[in-house]
Structure formats: C-alpha cells, structure tokens
Amino acid sequence: MTVRTETPDDKTVIATVTVEANPERVFAAFTDPAELAAWFWPQRFETDYRLDLREGGEFRIRSDVAGMGVHGQYLEVRPPARLAMTWQWDGEPEHSQVLVELAPTDEGTLVTVTHSLNATVEARDAHGQGWRDCLARLDSP
Amino acid sequence: MVNQMVKSEPLDGVFAALSDPTRRAIVARLTLGEATVGELAEPFPMSLPAVSKHVTVLERAGLVRRERRGRHQYCRLRAQNLSAAAGWLDRHRRFWSSRLAELAEHVREEKP
Numbered sequence: 001m002t003v004r005t006e007t008p009d010d011k012t013v014i015a016t017v018t019v020e021a022n023p024e025r026v027f028a029a030f031t032d033p034a035e036l037a038a039w040f041w042p043q044r045f046e047t048d049y050r051l052d053l054r055e056g057g058e059f060r061i062r063s064d065v066a067g068m069g070v071h072g073q074y075l076e077v078r079p080p081a082r083l084a085m086t087w088q089w090d091g092e093p094e095h096s097q098v099l100v101e102l103a104p105t106d107e108g109t110l111v112t113v114t115h116s117l118n119a120t121v122e123a124r125d126a127h128g129q130g131w132r133d134c135l136a137r138l139d140s141p
Numbered sequence: 142m143v144n145q146m147v148k149s150e151p152l153d154g155v156f157a158a159l160s161d162p163t164r165r166a167i168v169a170r171l172t173l174g175e176a177t178v179g180e181l182a183e184p185f186p187m188s189l190p191a192v193s194k195h196v197t198v199l200e201r202a203g204l205v206r207r208e209r210r211g212r213h214q215y216c217r218l219r220a221q222n223l224s225a226a227a228g229w230l231d232r233h234r235r236f237w238s239s240r241l242a243e244l245a246e247h248v249r250e251e252k253p
Binding site: 001003007010011012015016017019020021025026029038039040094096108111113115117 | 237242
C-alpha cells in the first residue's frame, strides 16, 4: 500500500491509494459515521461525526479533545463511485472542496482524493449556486 | 489576506525545499525561534555539514535567513515567504497522505 500525492497547481492536492476492498466497502468507510470513526482521526480524539449524507446535506466532524474540526456540505453523493463536498476547517477562513473518486481494480479499489482550494468566497458561492440550479432542474417535471 | 498573485517559480523552490523530511523538521524547529546550525543538527543522525546543506536549500528557497554572529551562525525562519498557498498545500498533502494510509489499513483489517 503506497499513498501517492501530487500538486498539479498552487491550489490542488491529489492523493491516491489502492486499497484491498471493493468500492462499496470503501464508500461506506467514507460515509458511515461508525466506519469513518474507525480510521479518520485517532480514537483518543473522541471525535463526533455528524453526516447528513445527501446532496445539499451538511457534515460536521469535531474533536473537542484535539480542538479541531471540519465541516461542509455534500455536493455530490454517488455510491459507490463519487463523493464531493465543500470543506472548511473550523476557525479557518479558507473554503475548499474535496472530491473522492473510487474505481474498481484487480487488487481492490483505487481511491483518488482531490482537495482543491477555492480561490475566493465568490467562486465558491458561484459554484454552489450552479449546483443548486442543476438540482432544481433535475427536480422539475 | 491570501496573496492571489503567487508566482509559481518561487513556489516551486518552496515545494522542493519542503519535500524533504529533514528540512520540514528544521522549519518546524525554527517556528519556535532562531537556532544555530549546531542546535538544528542535534536531533538528526547526520553530520553538521549535511545539516548545513539542508539549511542552504531552505535559504535558497527564501525560507531561512542565516546570520553570522561571533563564532556561530544563527538561522531564522522567513515566515512571510512560507506563503499561504505553500503552507496549505503541504498541510493537506500530509493530511490526506496519512489519512489514506489509515483507510487502507482499516478496510484491509476487516476484509473477510
């Protein structure tokens, strides 16, 4: 198991790893609170995981013991292949975005996490608006 | 305020300089305050000249300033040059790298 990282530009980190499990299992590891709790932060952090797993739903991961947390909104929930969300560390002004892509391979699943920094709040909001518009269109008869 | 006009060339130097664990440790030590090259070398199983070379790389990247005072050379962090973007990238690279390693362990352990 080797985690590879690359930084294609000043605002993007891409991390990849191949894990020995199928995409369904890995998707659950990212989206089920009990599953996420098993690996995301050390147990001693006593982290609280609140995930409203639906597009537009919010997640909040918070450890009072470690004094850190992250929150955001799910932008795309497509089991078992894609999960996208906005990402903001508690107490930090930067808004960023995380995309998790899961692709089946012979050995298991190729996990690709793309974490990109939104240049401005305006860009983030514009993106959010565009996404809301798309959903509205999907909903209309 | 985040500098939106970060030039890529100095940033490349910053990333290259921070791609090495010894140099990241040196930077971490200097966030606590200035230190001599000798003091910086203490935690590492390497010679003073080897550590000095690492300091030179950090110096060229604009991250560290070295000053001779009396018999000693003092190193200080040029924090303003550790730009917001560079800090962000490095932090998240380390974050996801360590988290995905945990994920791989977790899903493998539970494999039937």
